Amino acid sequence: MSIIEINNVARRFGSVVALDGVSLNVERGERLVIIGPSGSGKSTLLRTINGLEPLDDGEIIIDGVHLDRNHRQIHEIRLEVGMVFQQFNLFPHLTVKRNIVLPQTVVRRRSEAEAGEKAMMLLAKVGLTDKAESYPGELSGGQQQRVAIARALGMDPKVMLFDEATSALDPEMIGEVLGVMKQLASEGMTMLVVTHEIGFAREVADRVAFIDGGKIVEIGPPAQIFDHPGQLRTAEFLAKVL
Amino acid sequence: MELITGQIELLGRIFLYLLPALPATIYVTVLSFLLSLVLGLAVGMAEISPRKWLSLPAKIYVDTFRGIPLLVLIFFFYFGLGTILNLERMAAGIIAIGVCYAAYQAEIFRSGIEAISHGQYEAALSLGMTRGQVMRHVILPQSIRIVLPPTANEFIACLKDSSLVSIIGLREITRAGREFYSQYFVDFQTWFVVGLVYLIMTLTLSRLVVRLEKRFAIVGYGKKP
Ligand SMILES: Nc1ncnc2c1ncn2[C@@H]1O[C@H](COP(=O)(O)OP(=O)(O)O)[C@@H](O)[C@H]1O
Ligand SMILES: [Mg+2]
Numbered sequence: 001m002s003i004i005e006i007n008n009v010a011r012r013f014g015s016v017v018a019l020d021g022v023s024l025n026v027e028r029g030e031r032l033v034i035i036g037p038s039g040s041g042k043s044t045l046l047r048t049i050n051g052l053e054p055l056d057d058g059e060i061i062i063d064g065v066h067l068d069r070n071h072r073q074i075h076e077i078r079l080e081v082g083m084v085f086q087q088f089n090l091f092p093h094l095t096v097k098r099n100i101v102l103p104q105t106v107v108r109r110r111s112e113a114e115a116g117e118k119a120m121m122l123l124a125k126v127g128l129t130d131k132a133e134s135y136p137g138e139l140s141g142g143q144q145q146r147v148a149i150a151r152a153l154g155m156d157p158k159v160m161l162f163d164e165a166t167s168a169l170d171p172e173m174i175g176e177v178l179g180v181m182k183q184l185a186s187e188g189m190t191m192l193v194v195t196h197e198i199g200f201a202r203e204v205a206d207r208v209a210f211i212d213g214g215k216i217v218e219i220g221p222p223a224q225i226f227d228h229p230g231q232l233r234t235a236e237f238l239a240k241v242l
Numbered sequence: 243m244e245l246i247t248g249q250i251e252l253l254g255r256i257f258l259y260l261l262p263a264l265p266a267t268i269y270v271t272v273l274s275f276l277l278s279l280v281l282g283l284a285v286g287m288a289e290i291s292p293r294k295w296l297s298l299p300a301k302i303y304v305d306t307f308r309g310i311p312l313l314v315l316i317f318f319f320y321f322g323l324g325t326i327l328n329l330e331r332m333a334a335g336i337i338a339i340g341v342c343y344a345a346y347q348a349e350i351f352r353s354g355i356e357a358i359s360h361g362q363y364e365a366a367l368s369l370g371m372t373r374g375q376v377m378r379h380v381i382l383p384q385s386i387r388i389v390l391p392p393t394a395n396e397f398i399a400c401l402k403d404s405s406l407v408s409i410i411g412l413r414e415i416t417r418a419g420r421e422f423y424s425q426y427f428v429d430f431q432t433w434f435v436v437g438l439v440y441l442i443m444t445l446t447l448s449r450l451v452v453r454l455e456k457r458f459a460i461v462g463y464g465k466k467p
Contacts, residue, residue, distance in 0.1 A: 050368050078370040089365035093384050093460050102379060103369040135460065148365075155369055 001064075003028045003190055004049065004159060009058035011044050011214075018044040020214035021058070026159075026192065031185050033201040033222070034194045036211035037237060042194045045211065046161045049192070050081040063158055079107070082152030086164040088144040090136040090151070096123070097132040100151045108155060115154070122150035126180050142173030146180055153184075160184065162193040196241060202226060210234045249431070256422055256435040263418035264439070270335055270404045270414060275397055277340030282347025289352045300348065307345035313406055315342050320410045335407035343400055347393065354389035355381060387458045394451040398444050405440070415439055 004026035011019040018041045026032055034042050047053035049060060051067055051074040060067040065076045090099050097119050104115035123129050126146040136144055145165055152160060162181065166174045178200050185191055185204045195201065201208055201222055208225040210218045210233075218231045226242075229235045288300035307315070319341075320334035329337070358381050366376040408417035419436035423429055 052364055052368060075370065075372070078368060081368070083365075083368040085361060085365060087359075087361050089359070089361040091362060091366075091380055091384075093387070103366070103371065106375050106379060107370040137460065152369070 002026060003030075003063050004192075005061040006049070007059050007061075009045075009048055009060060010056045011041075011048060011053055012056050017214050019048065022211075022214070022216055023058075024209070024216060024219075026190060029188045029190055030206045031191045031193065031204050033205040033208045034192065034211060035196070035198075035201065035208060035237070035241075036217075040211045041214040042211055043163050044214075046083065046163050046192060046194060049159075049161060050083050051077050052083075079155065080158045081161060082155060082157035082159070083161040084145070084148050084152055084163065084165045086168050088136070088141070088148045088168075090144055090148055092136050095133050095135055096128065096139070096147050099136070099147060100154045103151065104154050118154055119150070122153055123147075125153075125183075126150045127176075140173060141169045142176045145169065145173075145177045149177075149180055149184075159190045159192065162191065162195065164194055164196070166195065166197060198226065198242060210237065212237070252428065252431055253435055256419075256428075256432055257439070259422050260415045260418045260436065260439060263413050263415045266332075266412065266414040267401070267404055267416075270332070270339070270407055270412070271397075271401045274336045274339035274404070275343065275400045277336065278343035278347045278396075278400070279393075281340065281344035283351050285344060285348035286351030286355070289348060290355060304345045304348050307342050310342075312339065312342050312403055313409070315339075316406055316410060331407070331410050331412045335404075335410060335412050339400065339403060339407070343396060346396060350389055350392045350396070351385070354385035357388050358384050384460075387460060390458060391451060391455055394447070394454070398447050398451075401443060401447070402440060 002025040004024070006022055006024040009019055009022045010017070020041075022041075022045060034045065036042050044053055048055055049062070055067070055069050057069075060077075062077055062080050065073050065080065067073055067077050090096075091102070094102060097116065100119035100122060101112065101115040104110045104118060105112060108115075110118070120129065120132065123132055126149060128143060128146055128150070131139060131143060131147070136147070139147065149165075165181070166177050169177065174197070178197060181191070181193070181200070182204055193200075193205075205222045207219055208222050209216050210225060210229075210231070212233055218225060218229060218234045220230075224230075225234065226238065229238060285300045285303050288296040289304070291297045291300075316335060316338040319338040320329065320331065323329065324334040362380055363376055366380045367373075371379070404414060405416035408414060408420065411417070413421075415436060419432050423432045426432075
């Protein structure tokens with residue numbers, strides 16, 4: 001059974017059709033990279049998967065939990081799905097460690113000690129043990145994004161969504177964040193990654209999906225999509241970004 | 243020499259005359275300000291509600307009470323509504339100031355909540371927090387820091403504006419000053435001391451505010467990431 005089943009999902013903003021009947025299955029442990037021009041619906045797709053964006057039509061099933069128009073199981077879905085944003089969105093009034101501890105204690109109801117231990121373990125994993133007591137405002141963009149990844153991992157998600165996690169970073173910091181994402185991939189995490197980093201996609205992705213106009217135009221292994229795209233629109237897009 | 247000591251003694255006498263009226267000033271200020279906080283929070287939250295039947299009345303409230311002079315409101319609540327509802331001077335004065343200040347306070351609360359980026363709100367939701375938990379753990383702790391300095395300034399303004407209730411005969415320090423003056427006809431000295439008493443209180447408060455601001459500052463906050 002696929003861990004994510006997306007069936008005919010639609011989302012409209014007034015007259016703008018952001019998602020136009022998207023269907024997609026993602027397998028457990030799969031790394032799916034999503035590419036496409038600006039405004040094609042990539043963010044909207046990720047946002048519907050953890051219920052930040054309601055569905056106008058269709059349904060999403062994550063590990064057996066249904067998310068439909070009524071959004072009844074939204075909380076269960078969010079427990080399973082972690083998300084990393086372009087703008088990091090750390091809580092600036094809390095230290096790095098507290099950022100990772102707070103959701104664990106509030107949502108997962110872990111004790112301070114247990115959550116703290118987990119936070120330190122995750123900080124070690126993203127290489128920021130020495131920043132535990134710093135505030136987000138004292139960190140570089142790359143460091144903040146690594147904390148944001150650790151914070152999401154603290155909830156033990158089954159799926160991780162990355163929405164242009166490196167797009168707001170200075171070039172010299174992109175590598176450190178991609179490094180953490182690659183490590184996560186090697187540990188078998190199911191990942192949906194919206195990115196413009198074609199090198200990362202080639203190295204890590206099991207499949208690449210090209211989205212345009214709210215539709216999946218083409219989906220397949222990276223070698224196929226990047227080297228032998230079957231659709232003209234895919235080829236045109238790649239010609240621009242490569 | 244005798245002239246100077248005489249003057250100092252007079253100032254002291256005025257001060258002692260005002261002193262019994264000081265609790266009334268503090269009472270009016272504190273109670274009307276508390277009212278403005280509670281009412282202002284409700285109105286401010288209503289203003290940002292997506293529900294029109296909440297946000298529209300809230301906006302009308304703010305526009306209305308910011309557009310009427312406080313003195314007129316005091317007259318209205320004491321002579322107008324007060325006569326109908328049998329309000330005492332104290333109650334009418336407190337309600338008038340509270341209702342007026344709530345309009346300003348609502349705007350302060352509204353901007354304090356809106357200042358927190360929507361991204362943080364979404365990040366917290368995506369971590370599985372409920373709306374209430376996001377408010378409590380993410381939005382409000384930051385909003386309080388943003389809201390604190392302007393709110394403290396409102397409190398100082400409220401203390402000064404409490405002198406307006408002297409006009410409906412409430413015996414706070416401004417009223418006491420008028421009484422002293424009408425007995426002894428020393429206008430310069432009387433109003434000098436009344437002003438000084440207000441000044442001591444407002445200066446003390448504003449120094450306190452500066453300390454609080456430093457204490458609550460967030461490290462690295464406001465820096466571009
Ligand atoms: N909250 C919103 N309100 C109105 N239009 C939106 C909103 N979010 C996205 N859109 C529109 O939906 C389309 C897809 O947006 P998005 O998913 O952000 O694209 P991408 O992430 O691929 O750049 C765009 O045309 C965008 O303008
Ligand atoms: Mg986007």
